[in-house]
Amino acid sequence: MARFINAMVLLAVLITSPMCNAQVCIYELQGKVTDKHQRPVVGAIVRLLSTSLGAATDTNGNFTITNICRGKDTLVCEAIEYKKTRVVINIADTESIQIVLASGENELGEVVVKGERLQDLHTATQTELSGKALEQTRGATLGQALKELPGLNSVQTGPTLSKPVIHGLYSNRVLIINDGVRQEGQQWGSEHAPEIDPFIANKITVVKGAESVRYGSDAIGGVVLLSPDDLPTQKGITGDVYLIGASNGRMGALSTSLQGAFDKALEGLSWRIQGTLKDAGNFSTPHYYLNNTGLREGDFSANVGYKWKGFDFNVYYSQYNTEVGIFEGAESGSLKDLLIKFESPRPLTRSFFSYDIQRSYQTVYHDLFKASSNYKFHNGGKLDITFGRQKDLRKEYDSDLPLTTDPNILKEPQLSFQLITQTLDLIYTQPNKNGFTGSFGFTGTTSGNVFKGIRYLIPNFRDYNGGIFAIERYSVNKLTFEAGIRYDYRWLQVYQRNPVNLVLYNTTYEYSNITGTAGALYHFNDHLTMNLNTGTAWRAPSINELYINGVHFSDASYEIGDSALKSERSINTSFSVNYTSDKLRSSIDLYYNNIWNYIYEMPLAQPVTTISGVFPAFAFTQDNVNIKGVDVSAQYAFLPNFTYQLKATVVRGYNETIHNHLIYMPADRLDNGIEYHLPNIGKVSEPYVSIDNISVARQTRVPPHTDYVPPPAGYSLWNANVGCLLHIKHNSLNIQFAVDNITNVAYRDYLNHFRYYADELGINYILRLKYSF
Amino acid sequence: MNKTRIVLLTTIMTLVIFWSACNKQEKAVAPPVPGNEFITTLKLVATNVADSTDMVSCAWTKLNPNDTSAPDTSLAHMKLRANAVYNVKVMVLDETKTPPLDITPEIQDRENYHLVCFTIAPGLNLSVQRTDHDTNTPQHEVGLADKFAAGSPSSGNLEVVLHHQPNVKNGDCNRGSIDIDVNFTIYIK
Numbered sequence A: 001m002a003r004f005i006n007a008m009v010l011l012a013v014l015i016t017s018p019m020c021n022a023q024v025c026i027y028e029l030q031g032k033v034t035d036k037h038q039r040p041v042v043g044a045i046v047r048l049l050s051t052s053l054g055a056a057t058d059t060n061g062n063f064t065i066t067n068i069c070r071g072k073d074t075l076v077c078e079a080i081e082y083k084k085t086r087v088v089i090n091i092a093d094t095e096s097i098q099i100v101l102a103s104g105e106n107e108l109g110e111v112v113v114k115g116e117r118l119q120d121l122h123t124a125t126q127t128e129l130s131g132k133a134l135e136q137t138r139g140a141t142l143g144q145a146l147k148e149l150p151g152l153n154s155v156q157t158g159p160t161l162s163k164p165v166i167h168g169l170y171s172n173r174v175l176i177i178n179d180g181v182r183q184e185g186q187q188w189g190s191e192h193a194p195e196i197d198p199f200i201a202n203k204i205t206v207v208k209g210a211e212s213v214r215y216g217s218d219a220i221g222g223v224v225l226l227s228p229d230d231l232p233t234q235k236g237i238t239g240d241v242y243l244i245g246a247s248n249g250r251m252g253a254l255s256t257s258l259q260g261a262f263d264k265a266l267e268g269l270s271w272r273i274q275g276t277l278k279d280a281g282n283f284s285t286p287h288y289y290l291n292n293t294g295l296r297e298g299d300f301s302a303n304v305g306y307k308w309k310g311f312d313f314n315v316y317y318s319q320y321n322t323e324v325g326i327f328e329g330a331e332s333g334s335l336k337d338l339l340i341k342f343e344s345p346r347p348l349t350r351s352f353f354s355y356d357i358q359r360s361y362q363t364v365y366h367d368l369f370k371a372s373s374n375y376k377f378h379n380g381g382k383l384d385i386t387f388g389r390q391k392d393l394r395k396e397y398d399s400d401l402p403l404t405t406d407p408n409i410l411k412e413p414q415l416s417f418q419l420i421t422q423t424l425d426l427i428y429t430q431p432n433k434n435g436f437t438g439s440f441g442f443t444g445t446t447s448g449n450v451f452k453g454i455r456y457l458i459p460n461f462r463d464y465n466g467g468i469f470a471i472e473r474y475s476v477n478k479l480t481f482e483a484g485i486r487y488d489y490r491w492l493q494v495y496q497r498n499p500v501n502l503v504l505y506n507t508t509y510e511y512s513n514i515t516g517t518a519g520a521l522y523h524f525n526d527h528l529t530m531n532l533n534t535g536t537a538w539r540a541p542s543i544n545e546l547y548i549n550g551v552h553f554s555d556a557s558y559e560i561g562d563s564a565l566k567s568e569r570s571i572n573t574s575f576s577v578n579y580t581s582d583k584l585r586s587s588i589d590l591y592y593n594n595i596w597n598y599i600y601e602m603p604l605a606q607p608v609t610t611i612s613g614v615f616p617a618f619a620f621t622q623d624n625v626n627i628k629g630v631d632v633s634a635q636y637a638f639l640p641n642f643t644y645q646l647k648a649t650v651v652r653g654y655n656e657t658i659h660n661h662l663i664y665m666p667a668d669r670l671d672n673g674i675e676y677h678l679p680n681i682g683k684v685s686e687p688y689v690s691i692d693n694i695s696v697a698r699q700t701r702v703p704p705h706t707d708y709v710p711p712p713a714g715y716s717l718w719n720a721n722v723g724c725l726l727h728i729k730h731n732s733l734n735i736q737f738a739v740d741n742i743t744n745v746a747y748r749d750y751l752n753h754f755r756y757y758a759d760e761l762g763i764n765y766i767l768r769l770k771y772s773f
Numbered sequence B: 001m002n003k004t005r006i007v008l009l010t011t012i013m014t015l016v017i018f019w020s021a022c023n024k025q026e027k028a029v030a031p032p033v034p035g036n037e038f039i040t041t042l043k044l045v046a047t048n049v050a051d052s053t054d055m056v057s058c059a060w061t062k063l064n065p066n067d068t069s070a071p072d073t074s075l076a077h078m079k080l081r082a083n084a085v086y087n088v089k090v091m092v093l094d095e096t097k098t099p100p101l102d103i104t105p106e107i108q109d110r111e112n113y114h115l116v117c118f119t120i121a122p123g124l125n126l127s128v129q130r131t132d133h134d135t136n137t138p139q140h141e142v143g144l145a146d147k148f149a150a151g152s153p154s155s156g157n158l159e160v161v162l163h164h165q166p167n168v169k170n171g172d173c174n175r176g177s178i179d180i181d182v183n184f185t186i187y188i189k
Helices: A002-014 A131-135 A142-146 A335-343 A543-547 B002-020 B104-109
Strands: A027-035 A045-048 A054-056 A062-068 A071-078 A085-091 A097-101 A109-118 A125-130 A152-157 A161-166 A174-178 A203-208 A222-227 A236-246 A251-261 A269-280 A295-308 A311-325 A361-376 A382-397 A415-433 A436-453 A460-476 A479-497 A504-523 A528-539 A549-552 A557-560 A568-580 A584-603 A608-610 A613-615 A617-639 A642-655 A669-677 A684-696 A715-728 A731-740 A764-772 B041-048 B055-061 B077-080 B085-094 B114-120 B126-130 B145-150 B154-164 B177-188
Touching (some): A027 A045, A045 A062, A054 A062, A142 A222, A161 A203, A161 A222, A335 A613, A335 B177, A613 B177, B041 B177, B085 B104, B114 B126
Parallel strands (some): A557 A617, B077 B177
Antiparallel strands (some): A027 A062, A027 A109, A045 A054, A045 A071, A071 A085, A097 A109, A125 A203, A152 A161, A236 A251, A236 A764, A251 A269, A269 A295, A311 A361, A361 A382, A382 A415, A415 A436, A460 A479, A479 A504, A504 A528, A528 A568, A549 A557, A568 A584, A584 A617, A608 A613, A617 A642, A642 A669, A684 A715, A715 A731, A731 A764, B041 B055, B041 B085, B085 B145, B114 B154, B126 B145, B154 B177
């Protein structure tokens, strides 16, 4: 009975509103609850007395409470078999506290609060994937995982390559920041997926809207921030093991992390190692397998941190390796080839299951070395310095071997790109004074691209980017203002060889831009908050937009770059309303993003004839466009133990120059679900059952004569989930079983580039186990 | 404080070294790989079975694969005698090399996953029969060697397509992807 009550308290806390009576409610408190053996206490409830803001600890004993107000408060921690503990904390000053849970029935424990930090740009619209929602996406790619969030979609090239789409924008218009470092990979096509192992993150935050001021160029659509768990501070070793199996593609994934900290002479030193292995074979649609869609992935990372006086040093290294087969039925030698494949109800070749990866395939290697340090001044200010060096090496092998008699060339990929990027960030965060807080800093990046290949795609280049920014925030009573400004400079030199006389030559480009952001956040009362933000962003044309020239085989198109393209600039205004009460948590985000010089591929009247056939030609061009839309999300506890969940994403894109729709906008999407929380039984806690329906409409707003075939019909999918947490002594096992596409519907999605060739995936049974110790 | 300075200096030095260590590989643009071959030309060479002096050919050429210019079709036509039978060789050439390089043997080496298909426009009195076979089990035709049987005088388009069918070849033209797809005008007189 006591446990049942505890579960009820947890639910109540989860749906309780963020109530802010004090002034600055922009802090985030992170911490960990452990027992006396430093083992995590799962399901403990931690809340702030004055506001009822609270959270339950996850399987690692970690908790995060956001939107906390500045000032003194009492933190209360409750857990079964432990006595309720209270401690007074002072938000804004507290760096780290430990709360020892008073003697319970038989054990002692403690709560460690690792310190709180300001949320970056809190007037911008943000959404977060963490906790149970993140666990339910484990094993999926980053692009697929983020589809769970309102306002996000993914653009795909077959089942294994996907990129996140924020408010209709993707690729080099979405910035990915991996633990503070800009992810620099090849973002030159829809088949170039982000080179990241999603298992490294225990929280993914998405900033929706143009926010170059804080994050630099390219943040036209938004920013995806991946954050790993903080390194432990308590002596001992803890870890997680994920084991995931999925029926579709007979996919298996194993991911492990181990972490620890030292005491005594080595106090302040902590570490983590992590690794992931993933293997999948041919995925299947309801009626056939997708030949050659297997993948292999092997990733690892290591992290060491050291805290010494006011300093905090951190060194991190990660490596990502993957080999991905490209669906055999999606190779088009020409437009005729594509249309034959489109008209056929199923791929023309025999379908079968296999783990083998044949040509064509791609291999990707990405590594990141990061060294960062921060120093806290006595006045409360903080200086952060972060250096990152990343290397991205991508090799693409066409379906046929190179035509040659030279055995060495036979082994070579048709395309190979190597991009090496160094980044340096220096940021000073000023202490809170009379309601003012802020940060300013410098960021610098340089990257060099080396293209090797036996068919031309893009040239070599070197670029240097520098930016300086300042953001200031002022809070008074229930209102917070925020404003920022930034200057960026980009220098780009492109190296080419004259195809006739082989003489080297180069072309230099310079771009500079000023961007700004301004916003306000208002807490009406305990239930209602509103925020309004106008942000600007810019993006220099990417190398493929400037220089690509050649056939894109999976799209059966001939792409032509334009070396005279100018920078894109955007102004995005977003307005959000959040309402939270005991039974309802809801938010509505409205946005209007105006983009000048938006770069896209315009079809040319004259097709290009090559020896392999006739290809429609597309030239990169730029126009002024706008994208507007609304994201809605709501969770409503309509009956005890039942929660209804709704997520809706509506995006409209319009080309103002040609007065027509914008191509490749996501279709309207509605996600509805009901979750039933069962009472805890013995060692089984938080059991739940949920069912979801995802309905996507047909995209009818497309510009005429730009696509070979009309957009596919709408579809409706059903997914189900059951899960619970098992306590095994002081460890825990999180069990989750999901069925995706229960009714095995055959459908195609407008944002999948392979919709010309094949259906999307059929039914998929997924078992996810997570053992935490 | 001295210690702090040392730590800071070391950090900055390390960063500077890392920063300047990039060796500017991108400036050395790789020259074209000499052994790499391009398909620039598809040529048909037809020899009259009854009269070996009657040898005609036609060729479809595009020298630069990475350019949007029109192909050279000035030689993409051929005259056959009415009611005659010709042995036809399909040749694939790389004419960016001097002298032009014959790539046909390499296609021949990969005959188990290549198939040449012919589409004869209505009105053109021509029939085409492939005469060569690959080493698949069972064997399938390849089409690099063919027999053209010209009928009564007429003219029209002949489309020649080289299909690339790795592991899926079964004699059917619609499989795999297209490597070459060109058109010739055939006159039968």
